[in-house]
Amino acid sequence: MPEGLDRKEVAEKRRHRLFKYLRKEVLPTAFCPGCGCGIVLNCYAHPVDELQLDPNDIVAVTGIGCSSWIPSPYFLRDTLHTTHGRPIPFATGVKIMQPEKTVVVIAGDGDLIGIGGNHLIHAARRNVDIKVFLVNNLIYGMTGGQLAPTTPLGISTTTSPHGNVEHPFEIAELIAAAGASYVARWTTYHVFPLMESMQMALTQKGFCFIEIRSQCPISYGRRVGKRTGSEALQEYKESSVRIEDATEMSPEELVGKIIIGKLVKREKEEFTDNLRKLNLELRTRKIGRGPEEWSLS
Ligand SMILES: Cc1ncc(C[n+]2csc(CCOP(=O)(O)OP(=O)(O)O)c2C)c(N)n1
Numbered sequence: 182m183p184e185g186l187d188r189k190e191v192a193e194k195r196r197h198r199l200f201k202y203l204r205k206e207v208l209p210t211a212f213c214p215g216c217g218c219g220i221v222l223n224c225y226a227h228p229v230d231e232l233q234l235d236p237n238d239i240v241a242v243t244g245i246g247c248s249s250w251i252p253s254p255y256f257l258r259d260t261l262h263t264t265h266g267r268p269i270p271f272a273t274g275v276k277i278m279q280p281e282k283t284v285v286v287i288a289g290d291g292d293l294i295g296i297g298g299n300h301l302i303h304a305a306r307r308n309v310d311i312k313v314f315l316v317n318n319l320i321y322g323m324t325g326g327q328l329a330p331t332t333p334l335g336i337s338t339t340t341s342p343h344g345n346v347e348h349p350f351e352i353a354e355l356i357a358a359a360g361a362s363y364v365a366r367w368t369t370y371h372v373f374p375l376m377e378s379m380q381m382a383l384t385q386k387g388f389c390f391i392e393i394r395s396q397c398p399i400s401y402g403r404r405v406g407k408r409t410g411s412e413a414l415q416e417y418k419e420s421s422v423r424i425e426d427a428t429e430m431s432p433e434e435l436v437g438k439i440i441i442g443k444l445v446k447r448e449k450e451e452f453t454d455n456l457r458k459l460n461l462e463l464r465t466r467k468i469g470r471g472p473e474e475w476s477l478s
């Protein structure tokens with residue numbers, strides 16, 4: 182033990198520099214061993230730290246599910262823990278009323294694509310300036326493994342015991358087609374590019390969306406022979422293909438592959454800016470003078 186320090190002081194000194202971003206009173210996390218949610222939580226803390234974002238300038242919004250616990254309660258920032266499927270409308274409301282805030286949504290595939298799917302595609306179309314980090318574990322993890330709109334064909338789940346007969350969404354491609362400003366896909370194996378991508382999303386204006394393929398060993402992995410986190414990470418490593426390489430491959434060669442990287446990055450008018458411009462124009466027209474002359478009396 183270093184001289185002159187008691188046990189508590191030494192423990193404090195040895196703490197990870199990102200520990201300050203965690204809400205200590207709720208630790209340890211409730212995530213199962215090997216769950217990808219912890220990796221995403223860690224990856225998210227890095228760009229927030231790197232960018233030195235003021236704690237008062239971030240609002241995180243989430244829904245219901247294991248991944249929704251990443252921002253709330255574990256990440257120590259203002260959060261809105263909303264109902265299942267509704268983080269996007271809440272986040273849109275925050276951005277409209279508090280445009281200077283960085284508004285981040287972190288939630289699962291069941292939440293954002295299942296029950297909340299319509300909100301998601303319309304927010305992308307409108308190009309609302311919110312940052313959406315989708316934790317896609319291909320299942321309803323928290324409730325024990327029901328079929329999600331991301332579950333691959335043929336997989337047996339608690340609600341498809343004889344195998345899934347539905348095709349899953351290619352969600353990153355869908356959001357890119359819907360009109361988002363920035364779209365990327367990574368996995369929990371690709372932590373460094375994922376951190377960079379999060380940093381890009383946090384700084385680029387407009388609707389920014391990252392699909393993070395993440396493992397749920399308990400409700401999904403054990404059904405597909407990947408009972409541990411490390412087996413899932415190994416699979417991510419082996420089955421991922423960079424988007425630049427994927428363009429050279431045939432559809433047959435891409436079966437079972439995860440295409441990773443940036444799908445889209447474009448400049449586009451942003452929804453809440455347009456809304457404010459219109460509001461200002463209409464009020465000025467009605468009142469006949471600019472905001473500098475407005476008064477409440
Ligand atoms: C309106 C409503 N319907 C259903 C539920 C039950 N429910 C809670 S979490 C969840 C699924 C969560 O799946 P996902 O968003 O993928 O998160 P994960 O647990 O996989 O991270 C469901 C269906 C609920 N809480 N509210």
Ligand code: SF4
Pocket residue numbers: 211212213215216217218247248318322323396397398399400401
């Ligand atoms: S059920 Fe799945 S997603 Fe939820 S904490 Fe456990 S491993 Fe993670």
Ligand SMILES: [Mg+2]
Pocket residue numbers: 246289290291316317318319320321322329
């Ligand atoms: Mg899920």
